[in-house]
Amino acid sequence: MKPLEPGDARQAGKYRLVAALGEGGMGRVLLGVAPDGRLVALKQVHPEFAHNARFRTRFRQEVQASQRVSGAFTAAVMDADPDAETPWLASVFVTGPSLKEAVEATGPLPVESVRRLAVGLATALGEIHRVGLIHRDLKPGNVLLTGDGPRVIDFGIARAAEGGSDLTGTGGIVGSPAFMSPEQAESRPLTPASDVFSLGGLLVMAATGRGPFAGTTTAQVLYNVVHAVPDLSGVPPEVRRLVEPCLAKDPARRPTPRQLLDFLGPVPPGTRPWPPPVHELIGRQEDAVRTALSWPAPPPVPEPPRRRRWVPLVTALAVVAALAAGALVAVGVFAADPVPIGANLDPTSADTLRATDPCKVLDDVPVSGAGTLRAPDTDYPDIDKCDYGTRDGGRISLHLGEEISLINPQPPGELDGRQVLFSTSGKTTCYASVQLPAQPALGVTTVADTCDLAKTALGQALARIRSGDARFALSPGSLLPLDPCRLLDPAAVPSLGRVGKGALKRLRDCEWTGTTSVSLHFDSYPDVPESGATPVDLGGVTANRMVSGLTCALSWSHRQAAGKQAEQVRITATTTSGDPCPAVVAVGKEVVRRLPKP
Structure with missing residues (x-):
């Protein structure tokens, strides 16, 4: 992930573009923000595809079908413009490493996690097949492990690039050899059973760290897929009973997603489906995405345009884009170490604010023009608001993550590179707010007698939130940090x-x-x-x-x-x-x- 360059587009349709996530075989993927504040992964196709009329036709057909997929464990397609000069597609943005990244970083998944993975993937395939799509490229890089389960991405879109040398460069098939079905490897017609074969190989990889058809060359891998017995050594018995029928060479002998779900049965309830190291990766990615949303927009491009080099804003991040191999909707971003408390937290991050106690932010903090503020001693605090007393008996209020007041808007200001929005109520009340990048309708707001005092208090509040010293003393099981x-x-x-x-x-x-x-x-x-x-x-x-x-x-x-x-x-x-x-x-x-x- 990196900031956009000055020459990059800032808008695609109604979506504001804020960062580059990755680039794959079909296009470039960008992080975008919808008008209502939701995040999207927006894929712009490469020029060689955009200039091909046949690709545009197939892209349009596949997008229309993909927009009907809205079931659990998929990342839904929200919007698209196949007729734009550079065709694009926007999908729900989800954070989580790909299965490939998670296994490489933390090792094979335990049996219970593989079972949860299988339930999620079978559910997703059932929904994809329901609308008449075949995924065609179900591989570890196209499965994301999110905080509440897997997400299948890139469903149906790969077909738009199939079917000719002018599109693929070779006239061959689109997909990943190690996880193709035999019929796909031989360029035979595909049915939904092809995805079930890929699911079996994917579960073997999740349980062992390797696929069932290893080979030293692509040709050898494809030969093994078509002719060889899958290597299931090291696969736990519970998983082996599941994957063996999926890997049948004859498509007619493979189970359907519905039959797989019946075999697996219901999974027990739980809020953390993966081993702790995987959830740590998810948390690091979420932190990195929030950091990217706080990056300032580059200045306008002078004439003639000049490229400039960006100084990295987060030097500890090693970025891995899950979409680099053509995946559709998410990015894997890794930090070398978790961000410690007090190490420059983003004060406009929604997750930071949910964990921040508003009555600690400005307590005993000196504010120019108001003296040292004091929070009230009460057993009934407002969870996201706090009123502070000033030295002259006045009051300054702090609101965390609430809707920004638009009662009587005033000209905006600037604070540490952030835009400050002002509004007034009557003659003696001023609201000063900075927006949350991920949810622009919400903000961190201070309320005071004058706009100058509200802005000064806001600067102090942002600095204290950034330090991490004003967090709630959270107990296990608390609702406070949850979205x-x-x-x-x-x-x-x-x-x-x-x-x-x-x-x-x-x-x-x-x-x-x-x-x-x-x-x-x-x-x-x-x-x-x-x-x-x-x-x-x-x-x-x-x-x-x-x-x-x-x-x-x-x-x-x-x-x-x-x-x-x-x-x-x-x-x-x-x-x-x-x-x-x-x-x-x-x-x-x-x-x-x-x-x-x-």
């Missing part, structure tokens, strides 16, 4: 739709809009029983249910926090007709399954 939009996979609850544009009004909220709109909210406040509530069993947790017209809400205490506080979960479902309670209960059960144990 509710990452916790819940909408595909796991059929009634959910996509994340709505106006949903993210604070860091601990998320909303899904569809036939039924559902919101998920984390907070911390006193645990007081709700009058008139009906108890509902969500599978190990008893929630309070309240119904009002076409709205149904569930709430429960997840764990006791400091003082008289309790960490709370609240889910609300609203529909235009019918009963919203079944939807909210279904979401509640899925949330309980995914929450950390208190």
